[in-house]
Amino acid sequence: MTTFSLVALPIVVLILAVRHYQHIRRWIASIAIPFLFRSNASSPPTSTDVKRMMPYPARPIPGRERYRVMMDIRKLDTHNWLTLDQHYKEEHAVRDILLRDKREEVIQSLPEAAAACHEALEVVAEFLCARYPSMFQTLALDGDTASIRNCMTGEQFAVRGPASSGDGIDALEAAVRLTMEDLSILMINEEGEYYLAASASLFPTGWTVQERIGWTISRLHGPVPLWHQQVANSVSKFLARLTPNSPMERSNYFVEVKHPDEQLIEILYRPQGLCEKHDSRDPTPSDILIRKERQTFRRLPHSETILFGVKTYLTPLDQLSMPELENLVREMKTWPDFVGEYKGKHVWGNKVLEYYQGRVRVAQATQEKLEV
Ligand code: HEM
Numbered sequence: 097m098t099t100f101s102l103v104a105l106p107i108v109v110l111i112l113a114v115r116h117y118q119h120i121r122r123w124i125a126s127i128a129i130p131f132l133f134r135s136n137a138s139s140p141p142t143s144t145d146v147k148r149m150m151p152y153p154a155r156p157i158p159g160r161e162r163y164r165v166m167m168d169i170r171k172l173d174t175h176n177w178l179t180l181d182q183h184y185k186e187e188h189a190v191r192d193i194l195l196r197d198k199r200e201e202v203i204q205s206l207p208e209a210a211a212a213c214h215e216a217l218e219v220v221a222e223f224l225c226a227r228y229p230s231m232f233q234t235l236a237l238d239g240d241t242a243s244i245r246n247c248m249t250g251e252q253f254a255v256r257g258p259a260s261s262g263d264g265i266d267a268l269e270a271a272v273r274l275t276m277e278d279l280s281i282l283m284i285n286e287e288g289e290y291y292l293a294a295s296a297s298l299f300p301t302g303w304t305v306q307e308r309i310g311w312t313i314s315r316l317h318g319p320v321p322l323w324h325q326q327v328a329n330s331v332s333k334f335l336a337r338l339t340p341n342s343p344m345e346r347s348n349y350f351v352e353v354k355h356p357d358e359q360l361i362e363i364l365y366r367p368q369g370l371c372e373k374h375d376s377r378d379p380t381p382s383d384i385l386i387r388k389e390r391q392t393f394r395r396l397p398h399s400e401t402i403l404f405g406v407k408t409y410l411t412p413l414d415q416l417s418m419p420e421l422e423n424l425v426r427e428m429k430t431w432p433d434f435v436g437e438y439k440g441k442h443v444w445g446n447k448v449l450e451y452y453q454g455r456v457r458v459a460q461a462t463q464e465k466l467e468v
Pocket residue numbers: 165166167168169280282292301302303313316317319320327331334346348349350404439
C-alpha cells in the first residue's frame with residue numbers, strides 16, 4: 097500500500113461517514129438493538145414471572161372510631177408507583193375487551209389534553225422499562241423515535257416520533273394497556289379548579305368517563321356525602337401544591353356485591369354502582385368484595401398537568417384477615433345513616449355483621465379448646 101493510500105483512505109472513509117451519518121446510525125441501531133435484546137434473553141422474561149408476583153400490599157382498612165371524609169395522603173412510594181402482579185394477564189384481557197366494546201364509555205380526552213396524554217405515556221413507559229426490564233423493553237431507533245414492547249402480551253406502542261402524535265387518545269390507551277391502573281389527566285380551568293381533561297377509567301365505581309369528562313373534581317364528588325363540607329378545600333390546595341418532585345398517594349375502599357356466577361369483567365367494570373346488581377337473595381361472604389383503590393398523584397413536568405392513577409384490588413369478605421374484618425365492622429358502625437346508604441350498607445351490612453360474629457365464635461371455640 098502506498099503512503100498516499102494510507103493517508104487518503106481514512107480521510108475518504110471519514111468524509112463518507114460524516115455525509116451518511118444518519119443512515120449509518122439507523123443501520124447500527126437496526127443491527128445492535130435486536131442483538132442486545134437477544135443477548136438479554138438469558139434473564140427469562142415475562143408472563144411466567146408476572147404470574148408469581150404477589151400484589152403490592154393495599155392499605156388495610158384503618159378502623160377509625162369516628163367517621164370523617166379524609167384526604168389521608170402520604171408520600172408516594174416512587175419505586176412502586178406502577179405495580180404488576182399475578183392478575184396482570186386476566187385484567188389485561190378485560191381491559192382489551194372494554195377498550196374495544198365500550199370504548200366511548202371508558203376512554204375520553206378533551207383536545208387540550210393531547211400533549212399531556214403523550215407525556216403521560218412517555219413517563220409510564222420510561223418507568224415500566226426501568227422497573228420491570230424483563231417485561232417491558234424500549235425500542236429506541238434514534239433520538240426522536242421510540243417504542244415500547246410489552247413482552248407479556250407482544251404489544252408494541254410508539255412512545256415518541258411521528259407514529260405517536262395525534263389527539264392523545266391513542267397515547268392514553270397505550271398507557272392503560274401497559275399498566276394495571278386506570279389513568280386520568282387533571283387540568284386547571286380559568287376559575288382555578290382542576291377538572292377531568294382525559295381519562296381511561298376501565299374499572300369505575302358507579303360512573304363513566306363518557307358522562308363525566310370535563311367535570312371539575314368538585315362536581316365529580318357531588319354524590320359523595322360530606323365531601324364538600326370536609327375535604328373539598330384541602331383537596332384543591334393539595335392539587336395546586338403538587339410538584340413534579342412531590343408525588344403522593346392515598347387509599348380508598350368500597351364494598352361491592354356480586355352475583356355468584358359473575359365474570360371478572362362484570363365485577364371490575366361497574367358503571368351503575370357496586371351494589372345495584374343485588375337481588376333479593378342474601379349475598380354469601382364470598383360474593384361480598386372489599387374493593388380497594390390505591391390512588392397516585394404525579395405532576396407531569398412539561399405539561400404541568402396532574403397524572404392521576406387508580407389501581408383496584410379485590411378481596412372477598414371471607415378472605416379478609418380478622419383484624420381487618422374487625423376494622424371494617426368498627427368503621428361501618430360509625431357511619432351516619434345517609435353515609436351508610438351511599439355505601440350500600442343496607443345491601444351487605446347485616447351479612448357482614450353475621451359473618452364477623454360467626455368468625456368471632458369460631459375463634460373463641462378454638463381458644464377454649466387450646467386452653468383445656
Ligand atoms: C385527594 C383527592 C381525593 C379525595 C380525598 C377523594 C375522596 C373520595 C371519596 C371519599 C369518595 C367516596 C368513596 C366512598 O364511597 O367512601 C370518592 C369518590 C369518587 N372519587 Fe374521589 N377523591 C379524590 C380524588 C379524586 C380524583 C382526582 C378523581 C378523578 C377522577 C376522583 C373521582 C371520584 C369519583 C368518580 C368518585 C365516585 C363518586 C360517585 O359516587 O359518583 N376522586 N372520592
